[in-house]
Amino acid sequence: MEIIRYAELRAEPWRNKGGVTRELASHPKAASSQDGAWDWRVSIAEVSKAGQFSAFPGMDRVLTVVEGELLLLTVDGAEHPLEKYRPFRFSGDADAAGALPTGDIRDLNVITRNGAFKGYTSIIELSKKRAHPVFEGQFGILLQGQATVSPGNAGGGDSSGEGEATEAVSVPGEPETLGRYDAVVGSDSATPEILGRGFLAVVSIDRVT
CATH class of the missing domain: 2.60.120 (Jelly Rolls)
Structure with missing residues (x-):
């Protein structure tokens, strides 16, 4: 039996400095949680300011707000208000950005490579x-x-x-x-x-x- 202890995970800052990501697991392992050199990844992000989301071409994403009230996610021009504990699936190829109308949030991200894996x-x-x-x-x-x-x-x-x-x-x-x-x-x-x-x-x- 294995347990991944969140408190022991390294926080990696986003390129736009809008938050940090802690990787729980990925396959295969990559040097960085953000380089996309994996077929799937499970991570938790802390989002502290509005901004553009990184693109993951050829990937499928499932994002779930797990702390905080609301993430206003815009995907290819369409707004999606994401409430806590309501998973939302969208393409990693999409132009995506997030706004924080109720303050900072934390979200769970599951990203999988299309044609190889599917995440739920x-x-x-x-x-x-x-x-x-x-x-x-x-x-x-x-x-x-x-x-x-x-x-x-x-x-x-x-x-x-x-x-x-x-x-x-x-x-x-x-x-x-x-x-x-x-x-x-x-x-x-x-x-x-x-x-x-x-x-x-x-x-x-x-x-x-």
């Missing part, structure tokens, strides 16, 4: 009575509240075979407490299970066949 983001409410499993090719990211994660059965689990997690640490069989924005790497062996109260983002990276 779902927001679920956690339960203390029913554990939520995180399977191979998935990441479970704690957005709000308190939660613990433990392997579904005895023995160690394998991380997602398609990705190389950043700052991943091995965890024994006992439940481990998750901090805000910590990510659990999914596995089909000793599948991690998350219990708690709050909201979880489940990111799925599917290979296109």
